Amino acid sequence: MNYERIKEKLEILADAAKYDVSCSSSGSTRKNKNKGLGDSSGMGICHSYTEDGRCVSLLKILLTNVCIFDCAYCVTRKSNDIKRAAFTVQEVVDLTINFYRRNYIEGLFLSSGIFKSPDATMERLIRVAKKLREEENFNGYIHLKSIPGASDELMQEAGRYADRLSVNIEIPTKEGLKLLAPDKDHKDFIKPMKAVQQSIKQYQSEKKLIKSTPVYAPAGQSTQMIVGATGETDKDVMYSAHYFYNKFQMKRVYYSGYIPVADDSRLPALGTEVPMMRENRLYQTDWLLRFYGFDVREILNDQHQNLDMDIDPKLSWALRHLDQFPVDVNRADKRMLARVPGIGMKSVHKIIQARRYRKLNWEHLRAIGISLNRSRYFITCDSRIFESRDLTGAQIKQQIMINSTSKYHNNFSNQLSLFA
Numbered sequence: 414m415n416y417e418r419i420k421e422k423l424e425i426l427a428d429a430a431k432y433d434v435s436c437s438s439s440g441s442t443r444k445n446k447n448k449g450l451g452d453s454s455g456m457g458i459c460h461s462y463t464e465d466g467r468c469v470s471l472l473k474i475l476l477t478n479v480c481i482f483d484c485a486y487c488v489t490r491k492s493n494d495i496k497r498a499a500f501t502v503q504e505v506v507d508l509t510i511n512f513y514r515r516n517y518i519e520g521l522f523l524s525s526g527i528f529k530s531p532d533a534t535m536e537r538l539i540r541v542a543k544k545l546r547e548e549e550n551f552n553g554y555i556h557l558k559s560i561p562g563a564s565d566e567l568m569q570e571a572g573r574y575a576d577r578l579s580v581n582i583e584i585p586t587k588e589g590l591k592l593l594a595p596d597k598d599h600k601d602f603i604k605p606m607k608a609v610q611q612s613i614k615q616y617q618s619e620k621k622l623i624k625s626t627p628v629y630a631p632a633g634q635s636t637q638m639i640v641g642a643t644g645e646t647d648k649d650v651m652y653s654a655h656y657f658y659n660k661f662q663m664k665r666v667y668y669s670g671y672i673p674v675a676d677d678s679r680l681p682a683l684g685t686e687v688p689m690m691r692e693n694r695l696y697q698t699d700w701l702l703r704f705y706g707f708d709v710r711e712i713l714n715d716q717h718q719n720l721d722m723d724i725d726p727k728l729s730w731a732l733r734h735l736d737q738f739p740v741d742v743n744r745a746d747k748r749m750l751a752r753v754p755g756i757g758m759k760s761v762h763k764i765i766q767a768r769r770y771r772k773l774n775w776e777h778l779r780a781i782g783i784s785l786n787r788s789r790y791f792i793t794c795d796s797r798i799f800e801s802r803d804l805t806g807a808q809i810k811q812q813i814m815i816n817s818t819s820k821y822h823n824n825f826s827n828q829l830s831l832f833a
């Protein structure tokens with residue numbers, strides 16, 4: 414092996430892969446049954462993130478950064494004058510095994526530019542995963558990117574070796590995609606998603622009848638959207654995410670702020686990065702939809718098309734719906750408790766548990782770990798009223814922001830200071 418050349422390829426192809434954030438591995442339980450290498454369950458894979466929230470525990474590379482497409486927002490686009498490189502299948506296998514043995518990584522995240530055709534590219538990605546599983550007995554986590562436009566047969570084969578498959582929607586609106594990625598068709602994203610979804614369902618129902626049915630993409634599928642490349646609203650982004658969660662049972666949708674990589678009149682100017690706070694707010698909204706029982710239309714709609722940057726989306730919703738508050742923590746149902754700013758789902762369960770034995774007062778709530786700094790404006794309990802109830806939404810917001818020690822608020826202030 415020519416180590417210098419491999420090192421050079423690694424530098425190029427790991428750098429090109431860094432723009433993809435869809436690499437969480439939660440949800441997989443592939444066990445080490447054959448005394449092979451690795452065990453994707455319980456290894457903390459994807460629970461390590463860099464400070465800015467990116468996952469770092471996987472070897473994250475492109476197979477090649479040669480691409481026949483010319484998506485304006487992508488550093489790998491064919492018209493970009495950059496150094497190109499390509500790994501062979503064996504080189505990726507060797508790197509993965511070497512890095513794994515040295516404890517550098519717990520798995521592989523493999524994507525690729527589209528060389529020749531979607532099928533030729535997908536076929537090569539599958540060969541890497543197949544070799545790792547069948548020849549190297551590798552049981553670590555494998556996340557393969559599905560290439561838009563790849564055939565159903567290849568998608569079906571990919572899921573037999575990968576823990577997770579993902580196709581990046583990339584641009585949240587069809588119009589935006591047409592403008593920035595003229596080689597691509599919205600249908601090319603939908604097709605592999607559908608194929609994977611059907612195969613997951615089919616394998617799951619077969620598993621119920623035949624125990625020895627092999628696993629198929631046990632960590633499901635995910636997708637990523639680039640945010641801020643086409644002037645879309647947060648409503649556009651979250652409605653699109655909502656569609657993919659519902660239609661294709663996505664495990665996760667990731668939101669990645671557009672990093673200007675090209676001087677192109679169709680794109681935001683170089684040096685105008687999307688604030689990290691916008692990503693944070695989108696992730697918070699995503700969380701409210703998946704775990705807190707909110708409907709996307711409650712948070713974003715024609716009257717409210719973008720998320721507040723200075724407060725989180727739950728607080729923002731509560732301030733717009735003060736008529737539904739205060740709620741009595743000793744009587745409110747789970748759904749309404751979960752809507753109180755400052756009360757997370759863990760606390761909701763603790764409240765429901767604790768109130769079986771006593772009427773809860775401020776001291777009890779504090780002991781449970783409720784953030785009274787936020788919640789006290791929205792609840793009553795078995796104590797005298799804490800706050801004057803005639804405050805307006807704007808006054809509550811101001812008081813909370815003054816007292817807030819939230820890391821999000823601090824981040825936001827830091828970002829604002831950059832423009833001061």
Ligand code: SF4
Nearest residue numbers: 480482484487490526
């Ligand atoms: S197809 Fe993928 S790799 Fe190629 S230019 Fe478009 S986004 Fe980049």
